[in-house]
Amino acid sequence: MRLFLAFSLFLLSSGLISAGQQITGSIVKNPGKPLIAVTDFRGSGAASGYIDAFNDTVRSDLESSPLINLVPKTLYPLQVPQQPSDLQPGVAPPSNRPAAPQGNRLSDWSLPPISANFLGIGYGAENQGNLVVFGWFYSTAPNMPSLQQAQVFGKIYTAALSREGAVDAGHRYAADILAQFGGKSLVGTKIAFVSSRSGAKEIWVMNWDGSDQRQLTRYGSISTFPSASPDGRIIAFTTYAAGYPAIQMFSLDSGRKLPFYNQRASMNAFVTFTPDSRRIVFSSTAAGGPAQLYTANVDGSGLRRLTYSRSIEVEPKINPATGADLVYVSDRSGLPQVYSMNMEGANLRRLSAGTGEATNPAWSPDGAHIAFAWTKGFEPGNYNIFVMDVASGQTTQLTANEGRNENPSWAPDGAHIVYASKRGGQSQIWVMNADGTGKHALTTKGSNEKPVWVNAEK
Amino acid sequence: MIQKQEKFETNMNKRRLYLTLSATILLTVAAGCHKKAPPPPPPPPPAAVTLPAAKPTIDYFTAEPATISNGQPSSLRWSVTGATGVQIDNGVGSVSPSGRRAVYPTATTTYHLTATGPGGESSADATITVSSPPPPAPAAPSAQSQIQDILAHQVQDIHFDYDKSDVRPQDQPILQGDATALKQIFSLDPNFIVTIEGHCDERGSAEYNLALGDRRAAATRDALAALGVPTDKLKTISYGKERPICTDATEDCYARNRRAHFSAAQ
Numbered sequence: 001m002r003l004f005l006a007f008s009l010f011l012l013s014s015g016l017i018s019a020g021q022q023i024t025g026s027i028v029k030n031p032g033k034p035l036i037a038v039t040d041f042r043g044s045g046a047a048s049g050y051i052d053a054f055n056d057t058v059r060s061d062l063e064s065s066p067l068i069n070l071v072p073k074t075l076y077p078l079q080v081p082q083q084p085s086d087l088q089p090g091v092a093p094p095s096n097r098p099a100a101p102q103g104n105r106l107s108d109w110s111l112p113p114i115s116a117n118f119l120g121i122g123y124g125a126e127n128q129g130n131l132v133v134f135g136w137f138y139s140t141a142p143n144m145p146s147l148q149q150a151q152v153f154g155k156i157y158t159a160a161l162s163r164e165g166a167v168d169a170g171h172r173y174a175a176d177i178l179a180q181f182g183g184k185s186l187v188g189t190k191i192a193f194v195s196s197r198s199g200a201k202e203i204w205v206m207n208w209d210g211s212d213q214r215q216l217t218r219y220g221s222i223s224t225f226p227s228a229s230p231d232g233r234i235i236a237f238t239t240y241a242a243g244y245p246a247i248q249m250f251s252l253d254s255g256r257k258l259p260f261y262n263q264r265a266s267m268n269a270f271v272t273f274t275p276d277s278r279r280i281v282f283s284s285t286a287a288g289g290p291a292q293l294y295t296a297n298v299d300g301s302g303l304r305r306l307t308y309s310r311s312i313e314v315e316p317k318i319n320p321a322t323g324a325d326l327v328y329v330s331d332r333s334g335l336p337q338v339y340s341m342n343m344e345g346a347n348l349r350r351l352s353a354g355t356g357e358a359t360n361p362a363w364s365p366d367g368a369h370i371a372f373a374w375t376k377g378f379e380p381g382n383y384n385i386f387v388m389d390v391a392s393g394q395t396t397q398l399t400a401n402e403g404r405n406e407n408p409s410w411a412p413d414g415a416h417i418v419y420a421s422k423r424g425g426q427s428q429i430w431v432m433n434a435d436g437t438g439k440h441a442l443t444t445k446g447s448n449e450k451p452v453w454v455n456a457e458k
Numbered sequence: 459m460i461q462k463q464e465k466f467e468t469n470m471n472k473r474r475l476y477l478t479l480s481a482t483i484l485l486t487v488a489a490g491c492h493k494k495a496p497p498p499p500p501p502p503p504p505a506a507v508t509l510p511a512a513k514p515t516i517d518y519f520t521a522e523p524a525t526i527s528n529g530q531p532s533s534l535r536w537s538v539t540g541a542t543g544v545q546i547d548n549g550v551g552s553v554s555p556s557g558r559r560a561v562y563p564t565a566t567t568t569y570h571l572t573a574t575g576p577g578g579e580s581s582a583d584a585t586i587t588v589s590s591p592p593p594p595a596p597a598a599p600s601a602q603s604q605i606q607d608i609l610a611h612q613v614q615d616i617h618f619d620y621d622k623s624d625v626r627p628q629d630q631p632i633l634q635g636d637a638t639a640l641k642q643i644f645s646l647d648p649n650f651i652v653t654i655e656g657h658c659d660e661r662g663s664a665e666y667n668l669a670l671g672d673r674r675a676a677a678t679r680d681a682l683a684a685l686g687v688p689t690d691k692l693k694t695i696s697y698g699k700e701r702p703i704c705t706d707a708t709e710d711c712y713a714r715n716r717r718a719h720f721s722a723a724q
Binding site: 359 | 517519520620664673676700
């Protein structure tokens with residue numbers, strides 16, 4: 001009887017393994033990209049209460065990256081290594097090789113069902129009131145003669161002994177892993193946005209993962225349309241604080257406003273910066289007619305008019321890769337559409353299809369794509385986020401049946417897009433992968449809109 | 459002896475009482491033993507179903523300008539959703555869920571807005587600081603109150619079609635009435651300045667609507683100029699879709715928000 005039970009268990013487990021192999025085939029969401037296994041780190045002593053936050057952060061960052069495939073934890077062996085001394089290099093001799101992969105044999109992580117190309121291990125501890133996380137990253141290739149040669153990196157991450165500290169350390173470890181595969185880290189980047197949670201529309205800033213949400217302005221008026229200089233030092237926005245919609249520059253270094261000369265006009269708004277953060281293009285009614293595009297120095301001096309039309313020209317966005325051309329929104333052909341032109345105001349062409357309303361254009365960091373909001377196929381006001389390949393004009397829809405979605409802004413890693421989504425009650429800030437997967441909200445309090453990704457300070 | 463007898467009888471009576479009592483208790487207990495398990499007590503009456511009602515939301519409650527000189531108007535603006543009653547103190551009284559009201563506080567005043575709804579009360583404050591000394595009144599107080607009356611009751615909003623900024627033919631009579639009323643205002647006080655506010659409905663992008671509202675205000679100014687209203691007494695400002703007078707997703711509400719509104723310049 002006992003023998004029979006053991007035999008059926010064996011059948012079951014071998015069946016599970018083959019099922020696991022099928023799963024491995026289906027979890028490859030980024031074909032051609034490496035498979036990576038990262039064990040749940042364990043925390044000793046005071047670190048044990050925070051290590052879950054570290055693990056969740058690492059997992060979420062890796063899962064949302066288009067650069068790698070994270071092998072699900074369910075496929076890992078029960079015994080997982082925590083530090084290099086738990087690991088053995090090389091391949092076990094065929095004579096004493098066990099049926100299932102063993103956690104302590106590095107190359108076993110490359111075997112089905114795990115089939116990982118790389119393995120991340122580590123643990124956390126408390127040291128002098130800080131959280132200290134030891135994180136290693138190994139290649140699981142079977143031809144590595146020693147652990148030293150298999151090790152890609154081993155680092156110590158020191159952070160505050162708190163949930164926030166653990167999240168920060170998790171972001172840094174995940175960023176170090178993604179950096180091996182061409183990933184640009186989002187650590188240090190911020191998101192500026194507009195929130196009415198204080199009672200009036202004010203400019204707010206938060207970390208890129210939604211933490212540390214801070215109020216930047218306190219005018220009790222309407223302050224909106226934020227944009228950021230590429231060096232991550234200046235937030236420009238439009239405020240009614242002086243009675244009329246006017247541009248204001250705000251230094252993130254000093255937390256103070258910077259001098260800016262506003263044109264005498266009923267409206268100055270929508271600042272975009274050149275890649276060197278020294279000049280701007282904005283929209284103004286300085287000429288008396290409808291809003292037109294102008295270029296100026298970052299303090300408002302050195303004004304030059306760019307467009308001469310009888311239509312509305314708003315939302316200029318300078319190509320961050322070249323600085324040579326810009327996209328903007330114009331109603332010269334009827335309803336608002338996205339156009340592009342060069343920095344001299346020439347080579348005008350319409351990018352959007354001409355149907356519905358296309359608005360809120362935003363460049364990808366490499367200048368190859370534009371995300372925008374479009375009412376394609378829907379009644380006015382029902383916007384969704386689309387991405388256009390600038391060279392081919394091909395568009396991909398990223399949001400659908402999720403309320404009103406607008407104001408996309410690309411992350412510096414080119415892999416994430418932050419946007420505003422109004423699903424029922426109030427607008428909130430959401431972030432998603434640039435392919436439309438992994439949507440999650442970053443704000444919950446009050447009404448939040450107009451997000452713009454701010455580069456880490458250079 | 460008699461006394462004893464009596465006492466004995468009294469004792470007997472007491473004893474009988476005890477016997478009867480204990481028999482009753484015994485019987486009751488015995489009867490209880492024979493009975494099956496008593497039925498469970500009836501369930502408690504269902505709690506009265508109360509839908510969780512949300513407190514009213516005060517979208518905004520502002521005073522513009524927040525600082526005035528004595529005798530100048532300031533405009534209270536508010537928008538409340540989910541309220542059955544909205545009150546503002548300091549003599550303003552009961553008001554509609556969204557609206558605006560010109561006030562003339564003579565000293566620094568904090569207006570307190572209380573919104574009452576099925577889910578409770580919400581409140582917000584707006585303070586108007588009155589700076590002193592007051593400037594000399596440019597015109598007699600009676601003229602000022604007359605101007606405010608004309609501005610509030612005779613100068614009417616001009617409305618626009620979706621994504622359009624030209625004054626519609628059906629609004630021409632309103633525009634004519636506005637031109638007459640504005641000329642009357644400027645004859646009462648040659649220094650009076652009127653602001654034309656351009657507004658949009660919520661459907662277009664906020665960015666585009668800022669420019670569209672600007673074009674609506676400018677188109678209204680130009681149409682009034684054609685009717686002989688001096689443009690140097692007219693200022694324009696766009697609020698885009700930042701200051702809706704209603705927030706419903708209905709064609710009626712959209713149409714009400716697509717407007718040029720007239721107010722005393724700040």
